[in-house]
Amino acid sequence: MxxxxxxxxxxxxxxxxxxxxxxxxxxxxxxxxxxxxxxxxxxSLYREDQFYFGFNYNTLQQKPAGVKQQKFSIGISGGFLRDMPINKTRTKAFATGLGVSYNNYNQNIGITGTAQDAVYTVLDSDLDFDKNNFKQLLIDVPIEFRWRTSTYESYKFWRIYGGMKFSYLAYSKSVLKVNQGKTVITNNADFNKFLYGLYLSAGYNTLNVYAYYGLNPIFKSAEVDGQKIDMKALSVGVIFYIL
Missing domain, CATH: 1.20.5 (Single alpha-helices involved in coiled-coils or other helix-helix interfaces)
Structure with a gap:
């Protein structure tokens, strides 16, 4: 056994x-x-949710007679966009989000007085002024349509994104520095609090070219030498998308 x-x-x-x-x-x-x-x-159900960062050159359109831009005017922006694909291959989508923009404009419109009662003067090109600009800090809400050649296997693709950006002016500051002294005005009441415009970005992978055109004026109620200041913003530069 x-x-x-x-x-x-x-x-x-x-x-x-x-x-x-x-x-x-x-x-x-x-x-x-x-x-x-x-x-x-x-x-296979990916979304192109992205952080973005942009660097722009700012110009002013529809300037009053005698108004010129001085030096280099920069703009910096950044924020987050939520992607919402609308087709099966996910090459088309809508996106919206929240961002912040800082814009600087060097020009020869001298702003004096107070935030509630500002006075505007076209400065003589021969006038010895050390500094003259106005700056704006904006809260942005972009709404865009997206086309891209992306797949779930690759994060490198061609893209064309375009849409409208709505902005709220959170802070403004103008500085005029001449030999006789310095004038600083914050939160000028003549600036438009709400701005909107069209924009377009296109490129490959992370680096893309970018352009924005404002549809309404930067100033809502301001005159210089009897002319209404109807200047609008045009910005061109580059924008980076980061997943």
Whole structure:
């Protein structure tokens, strides 16, 4: 009886040894297969939610007679956009989000007086002034339509994004510095609190060119030498999208 039991144990032991490689290979195949299935399921429903950062050159359009821009006027913007695909291949989408813009305009309109009663003068080009500009800090809400050649397998693709940007003026500051002194005005009541305009960006991968044109004037109620100041913003530059 003991002899039969020993033989049975030996056969069982040998059978387990022979089956171990099979179970090991099966387990490895299961481990390798599951992540691939999960990755396809998640990535095929990707969204191009993105942080963006832009650097622009600002110009003023529809300037009153005698008004000129001085030096280099810069603009910096940044924010986040939420992507909402509208087709099966996810190459078309709408997007909206929230951002912040800082715009600086160097020009020769001297602003004096107070925030509630500002006075505007076209400065003589021969006048010795050290500094003259106005700056704006804006809260932006962009709404855009997107076309791109993206796939769930690659983050490098061609894109064309365009739409409208609505902005709220959170802070403004004008500085005029001449030999006789310095005038600083914050939150000038003559500036438009709400601005809106069209924009377009296009490019490949992270780097893209960008252009924005304001549809309403920067000033809502201001005159210089009897002319209403109807200047609008035109900005061109580059914009970076980061996932």
């Amino acid at each position: 003991n002899l039969l039991q020993n033989q049975f144990r030996e056969k069982l032991f040998l059978s387990v040894l022979l089956l171990l490689p099979f179970f090991s290979a099966f387990a490895q195949e299961e481990i390798q297969t599951k992540p691939e299935i999960q990755e396809i399921k998640v990535d």
